Amino acid sequence: MSIYQHFRPEEREFIDQVINWKEYVEQNYAPKLTDFLDPREQQILSTVIGKHPDVKWELFGGAPGVERKRTLLFPEYLNAKEEDFQVRLFGIDYAKKFVNIEHRQVLGSLMSLGLKRGKFGDILIDGDNVQFFAAEEIADYIRGQLESIGRASIGLSELPLENAVGIAEEWNEMTTTVSSMRLDTVMSALFNISRQKSQQIIQHGQVKVNWTGIENTAFECGEGDVISARGYGRAKIITIEGKTKKDKYRVIAGRKK
Template sequence: MEVMDEKLAMARIRDLFRAAEKKGDYAASNFLTPLEQEMVFDISREFPEVKFFFEGGYKEAERKILVTYPEYVEGRPFVAPVKALRVKVREEDAFPGHRDFLGSILGLGISREKIGDVLVKKGEAIVIVKEEIIEFLGLNLNKVKNFDVETEEITLKEIIAPEKTYKEVKGTVASLRLDAVASLAFGVSRSKMAPYIKGENVRVNFKIISDPSHEVKEGDIISATRMGRAKVEKIGGESKKGRIYVTIHRFTG
């Protein structure tokens, strides 16, 4: 998992709001993580005359750029600097994964914040990028995991996001503590999950939580290093023994 300096991230977001104020025009960031996007809403209150929106290339994007602008320029033509590149493996029976595509891109010296979502399907990937690097990436990305690849720029309208697949897990927990719910979600014992959480290996809504007693709520996204990601889909009533019914979607794709 990425390590984020929250103070630095907040400073960069503030700088973008200030840039829009100073220039009297649109200003765009690099790609922000979901947690950084959450920070924007609080910071925006400090700049009441500056508006903003996010753009990730497609509706369900996880990583998005932030665009800020003074209220008085609203309606002025502006195209967010986000592009899409299709990367296709030449060999028919080669199916690199997300890590392979992303690793090959970063191996070219490109910063992670210049790359948005990487949408992988059988034998290819659609990579969302900042406009400034698409030409470099298209010219220099020739291999992914030792497989030859070909690239082509596509329009954002051509992006088809793969459907998220999940396994539904239903069960009961003694409480809504993070260690109890994560234990059910990932199929490990609570005694193993608690120290795993204390070791800062688990995030709730993309923020590291190191307290096993942290209470989760319906809709929370729980991410665990090397275990995966799950959503608390539904919290129901109590069983006769006082345990709480929980429905979890553990993502498999």
């Protein structure tokens, strides 16, 4: 039985990468530190490696409750320490009385530096307090290059990890029925919008499933998928409970803004 049949075709490349990481640790008896992985990638890694007798692995993203985390794979005789994950926390200093900084602006400015998304962890915003996690290997580069976000000039302060702002993870649970698990149909039910509207925002590149942009309205959603739509927030398919007498899928989902 192939490991690939448990996943979507577009996830095959990442599965191969996970297998390569595992083999590196096995063959070199040395640890392997990954970039920041999103929750779907973490789930794939967990499934592919599982409880391996010779390779252990742990996740850390800088603070409790974060989504994006680095993974350390290491031989069974070693133990992982927090500093092994090489995560740095930056605070953004800006004119808070005159400027409002949003999550998308921070991410856009970081990506404009020419670095991969995997080099950055979660972006934390609590009122006017804005922070982000980054991989230690790019910390000096960020300090030298990131001078503005949007139109605002900024400064950076490196902070102890324990100074990260708190993260409130609150999903409002709901139960609904859908005629199919197509992305446009599921979005219509979860975000309480028309199917035509859901098709428009999908086709305009404003929707992600498991942190990957999806423009195919017929994309088949599954249990555990996280769907985010610009301007509508985020929803998670918690459980697909089967079909009703009218041949519709009964879905338990969570939603948050």
